[in-house]
Amino acid sequence: MITGKNYIGNQLSSEGDITFKTFNPELNVSIQNNFSQATAEEIENAVAKATEAFDVYKHFSGAKKAIFLRAIADEIEALDEKLINVYCSETGLPAGRAAGERGRTVFQLRSFADLVEEGSWVEASIDSGIPDRTPAPKPDLRKMNIPLGPVVVFGASNFPLAYSTAGGDTAAALAAGCPVIVKSHPMHAGTGELIASAIIKAAEKTGMPNGVFSNINAKDYDAGQQLVSHPKVKAVGFTGSIKGGRALLDIAAKREEPIPVFAEMGSINPVVVLPKALQNRGNEIANTYAGSITLGTGQFCTNPGLILGIAGEELSSFIDELGSKIKEINPSCMLHPNIHGAYEKGKQQAINQNKVTIVANLDGEIQTNYASQGVATVSGKTFLENSTLHHEVFGPFSIVVACENLKELEEIVTGLEGQLTGTIISDDDEISNYSELVAKMQNRVGRLIFNGVPTGVEVCPSMVHGGPYPASTDSRFTAVGVNSIKRWVRPFSFQNWPNSLLPDELKDENPLHITRLVNGELNKS
Amino acid sequence: MITGKNYIGNQLSSEGDITFKTFNPELNVSIQNNFSQATAEEIENAVAKATEAFDVYKHFSGAKKAIFLRAIADEIEALDEKLINVYCSETGLPAGRAAGERGRTVFQLRSFADLVEEGSWVEASIDSGIPDRTPAPKPDLRKMNIPLGPVVVFGASNFPLAYSTAGGDTAAALAAGCPVIVKSHPMHAGTGELIASAIIKAAEKTGMPNGVFSNINAKDYDAGQQLVSHPKVKAVGFTGSIKGGRALLDIAAKREEPIPVFAEMGSINPVVVLPKALQNRGNEIANTYAGSITLGTGQFCTNPGLILGIAGEELSSFIDELGSKIKEINPSCMLHPNIHGAYEKGKQQAINQNKVTIVANLDGEIQTNYASQGVATVSGKTFLENSTLHHEVFGPFSIVVACENLKELEEIVTGLEGQLTGTIISDDDEISNYSELVAKMQNRVGRLIFNGVPTGVEVCPSMVHGGPYPASTDSRFTAVGVNSIKRWVRPFSFQNWPNSLLPDELKDENPLHITRLVNGELNKS
Secondary structure, three states: OOOOOOOOEEEEOOOOOOEEOOOEOOOOOOOOEEOOOHHHHHHHHHHHHHHHHHHHHOOOOHHHHHHHHHHHHHHHHHHHHHHHHHHHHHHHOHHHHHHHHHHHHHHHHHHHHHHHHHHHHOOOOOEEEOOOOOOOOOOOOOEEEOOOOOOEOOOOOOOOOOOOOHHHHHHHHHHHHHEEEOOOOHHHHHHHHHHHHHHHHHHHHHHOOEEEEEEEEOOOOOOHHHHHHOOOOEEEEEOOOHHHHHHHHHHHHHHOOOEEEEEEEEOOEEEOOOHHHHHHHHHHHHHHHHHHHHHHHOOOOOOOEEEEEOOOHHOEEEEEEOHHHHHHHOEEOOOOHHHHHHHHHHHHHHHHHHHHEEEOOOOOOOOOOOOOOEEEEEEHHHHHHOOOHOOOOOOOEEEEEEEHHHHHHHHHHHOOOOEEEEEEOOOHHHHHHHHHHHHHHHHHEEEEEOOOOOOOOOOOOOOOOOOOOOOOOOOOOOOOOOOHHHHHHHEEEEEEOOHHHHHHHHHOOOOOOOOOEOOOOOEEO | OOOOOOEEEEEEOOOOOOOOEEEEEEOOOOOOEEEEOHHHHHHHHHHHHHHHHHHHHOOOOOHHHHHHHHHHHHHHHHHHHHHHHHHHHHHHHOOHHHHHHHHHHHHHHHHHHHHHHHHHHHOOOOEEEEEOOHHHHHHOOOOOOOOOOOOEEOOOOOOOOOOOOHHHHHHHHHHHHHOOOEEHHHHHHHHHHHHHHHHHHHHOOOOOOOOEEEOOOOOOOOOHHHHHHHHOOOEEEEEOOHHHHHHOOOOOOOHHOOOOOOOEEOOOEEEEEHHHHHHHHHHHHHHHHHHHHHHOOOOOOOOOEEEEOOOHHHHHHHHHHHHHHHHOOOOEEEEOOHHHHHHHHHHHHHHHOOEEEEEEEEOOOOOOOOOOOOOEEHHHHHHHHHHEEEEEOOOOOOEEEOOOOOOHHHHHHHHOOEEEEEEEEEHHHHHHHHHHHHHHHHHHEEEEEOOOOOOOOOOOOOOOOOOOOOOOOOOOOOOOOOOHHHHHHEEEEEOOOOOOOOOOHOOOOOOOOOOOOOOEEEEEO
């Protein structure tokens, strides 16, 4: 079933000599299949096919694209247990998580199908002409969003389904009218191929042009570099490390024609625990956060890596409780030995810093590739002085910072790099005394959470999954929710264009019955 | 009245030793005033003030910002003839143009005032929580657009009012809630200071925080470089040359925290004249285009620099007519000797290329700094082979390309760099036979015009002034119309946030009565 080949458009292809294998971290063994790394020629071919496909696909109606997106969801579901098994073997994640992520993935695909079928997402806008206006006639202008062109999507190590081959970036781009070339994540190339086969099957069944989707296998960086620097590629989506995302951003910025790169690169997701909350329910919060820190073995970009409080007895007892609760949680498997290695190294680097106190660091017999979860604590002063402690440790590790006072806590928040989320844990109305802190936090994050945990990213129109750099490379967009389609489209105007030749979205008679801004009024007429 | 000083926030300031003068191209003399180039310290101070102002200004209601924007418009109008006189002396442009551009500038300011007063531009979106959803509760999520932070705006040489100090970039940023630091264009620093004084007066009268606006004089590149690379600057707006815009983009891309640069860098605005139109009204089209090419001495980014047709008798007679009509037009003054010099050099370079035929190139007695308008013609083959001919010649010059056939014409269109506009001149329904051509043109431009001229950019919500690179650095935004505000804002989510602490835009009771997306339904309730 898994061939190890690339999809160059609808065609399975393996022209190259370089192969690689995926790895089962739970069993600590390589998996049988050999994946064929795409050659430069295969990649060139995929881009050429995508460029050709764009000329056809960009004209397809929302209804037609919706049929395609729903067919992808159906084909993914039809993969059934096979998908779950391959997913689990390539990630060490449990079947429940696999099923949940699959549910999220097909939900996203169907949400985008609904969006483009309904059609108002193009933000159609009409300003009627006034031919007899003086001193000059007012032209008739009509605007709508149109797709950018072929989009390259990089699969994420930690979300083989929802942020990879048929994940949010791909679903949004296909919905927008952009062909997609996926650079499959080499850690779960088998899962990627299964999903790619579902997309190709759906494309063939629903009459999509060959090249609307390709899937590229590569363990080396060259493939990504070739794709991002290719003149016919018009945008890039990425989820992963700051180092990886920035490298792609830099390649794109150096092109003769720079292109948009939306890279979501994770963060440490600061959590502020306010004094009264700490006093009244410190233990409960500690318990909740022990769960949030270790959820998915801490392998979420919204994992809470930094907890801030005002030093004192309550914070000390919260720290103790968090340490003891986190020790009670069974360790779990990480995605790959490399990720496990990087985690242990990062954690060790953090706790080896001067004046860092280890609160919990699981030891004893831990299975290979399983993470030893940990918590450390430092003073606000130490944290401010040592930027090593600001770095994300990807995995189940968190630092609790005991600040001398609110001023120091605010200083820490102000000095943070951009973050996906910020959380305030507050007792009832306590937060209303901290408007300055909230404002400072808002400057640094894309989403503010009240009395909750940052893990768990709801897929809905009001979600922002993004934030100031380096949480993302462009805070003006979100990676989650239907608004993520805006990353892959541009506004386009027609001036005095004949009504019969306008796209349906802009015709006088509004044949698609979409919501439009007509001479300043939003309506469906 | 004109002091030659910088505005560092509300304060006139001239700490540096370097000064420069503006120039009257009509009289070919320097103008009296000495403008003080801002020092690195003054620039640092302007950014610090903007950063402080942001913390206050970002919380101001739409109603309050509207009062400020309208006050700016009023203060600009109060400058009256003084502004017109300084404008004309610094640009060589006629008073009618100055008054027209002033009208456009205040219209833009008032349009943004209306936009933020009405309030729906924040695209508020609410997804209500479902606490008892299984397997996990659905959180309450609410999203709206918030300002990015301090924005640096570079004044444009060719639009001292509408694209400079209080132009579209500034108006949009102030409307969004972003303080603005203008790097005034050194060719019209006096006009810039007058407008800056109007903005400062308006800011003081309406209680805006000191630092919400600064105006920086500089003839050297260092000031711009310092501003764009400053960590506290969060976005950049620019209108000007490809070289200048790209330099700023590159500086921004190399920052530790890359920031958005929206640079609108002009284009050659291809015009296709279809055969029947040429046959039936070639002379009329020639006459219209002689006017469009020379409008404003060709100093518009929408100036038609490239006219494409199918070779034949009709095209030849169109070319002759265009040449003779353009010779009948009186030459006019360019903005500055440097711009005039660059124009003559660029035109000369184009017509000196192999196999280029000069159709018209005004000679004889032409006043100093006045442009000698010109038209040249080449075959499609020559144009395809020689990329020098694809470069913009900023001024009243256009190349007519005689293509061998439609295929060659389409090949030229496909190979063009990104353009602000594309125009099709068609006889009635003739265009319906050219859907392939139209599709190819759409790929390369931001706005398609039917039977008109690209010059004249209507300010309305349906306008797109932007386009694929290098027309702009990010085709996903427009520089003109109220939607240009989207360049300076980012979406922001609140999760489970207490209703009383939410911004008014997101409160349950919708106190601002704005249009919001509430659980999938657009409404004002």
